[in-house]
Amino acid sequence: MPEIRCNPVTDQWVVIAAERAKRPQDFRVPREERKYTACPFCGGHEEETPPEIWAYRTKGTDKNTPGWWVRTVPNKFPALRIEGMLNERSEGVYQAISGIGAHEVIIETPRHQIEFQEHPVEQVEEIIRMWRDRSLDLRRDHRFKYIQIFKNHGLEGGASIEHTHCQIIATPRVPKSVEEEINQGMARHQEETGRCIFCDMVEEERKSGQRLVVESDHFLAFCPWASRFPFEIWIIPRRHQDDFVGISDNEIKSLAWVFRECIQRLTNILDDPPYNMVLHTAPVNSESHPGYHWHIEILPRLTKLAGFEFGTNYYINPTPPEMAAKALREGHQPVVRPH
C-alpha cells in the first residue's frame, strides 16, 4: 500500500510508492567520460569570465590571473541584474517588481577534471567559507532579502558547464519555499510545543536511526520522512541557528566532511547521479526569524516531474527514504561496476 506522507516543515505531501520500490541499481546510468575541453572556469582562462568578485589566491598574484583555489565571478548570463532601482508596478490586477538581484558563480577549483566528491576535505571547507564570505558581503545591499546558495550537477540537474561550481543568487523578495517553511510547519510546531521542528527532527532521526545517513560532531545527514526525490538527503546543523553565516570554523570542518561524504555515497551507489543542492537559511534585511533553522537539501534528479506533481504539488517517490538511507549507509565503498 502506498503511503502519503506529510513533510512537517512545509506541509507538502509526498506519495511514497513502496511497491514500485526502486533500488539504487534501478537508477544507475553509465557515467559519461569526462573529456577536457577548453572551459572558462579553468585555471589560465580567467579572462574568459566576467571580472572576479572575490578569490582565495596566493599572495602576490593578481586578480583575474592564475594562483587562486576558489574564485567567485558574476554569472555571464544572470537570472537577475545587479544594476537599477527596485521598482514595483501594477497593470490592472497584475503586479511586478524589477528583476534586481545578484547572480554569482563560485568556481570550486581551477582544475577541470575533478568532481565535487574528489575534492580534499580542506577544499570543501574553503568552498563553504566562500559561501559565508559572499553571503556576508551580499547582504550589505539592502535591496536583497534572501541569499540562495545552490549547486547544480549533471545535465538533468541543470548544469550547463561541467567544471564543478556552485551558484549564489540574491533576490529582492523572500522566496515562497522559505516563507512556507517559516510560516507553516515551523510556526505551528513552535506554537504547539514551544520547540523547533528541525531540532526535534534531529532528535527523532538520531533515536530512530532508520533514515540516518551519516553524522558528525555538528551535523546530521538523513533521508527526510517525506522525501520528494529518491535518495533525497537533508543535512541539518545540530546546534539551533537561524542564519547560515553564524557557522563557526569548527562547524565548517564538520560540514565539509558530511557534505562530501553524502555526495561520495550518492556517487558510489548511483554512479554519478544528477542532483541539486540548496541551502535554506533565514532571510536577510527583514524581520528576524530566530526560530528558523538553516539546513542543506540534496535532491538527486532521478525521477521526472509530470502532470500529477505540477497539478497537485504532491511528489511521487518510488524509493522509501528508509530504503534509500540503508543503501547510503552501506554505500561508503565504491560499488563494483559490471563490465
Ligand SMILES: [Zn+2]
Ligand atoms: Zn574547466
Ligand SMILES: [Zn+2]
Ligand atoms: Zn532548531
Ligand SMILES: [Zn+2]
Ligand atoms: Zn528547506
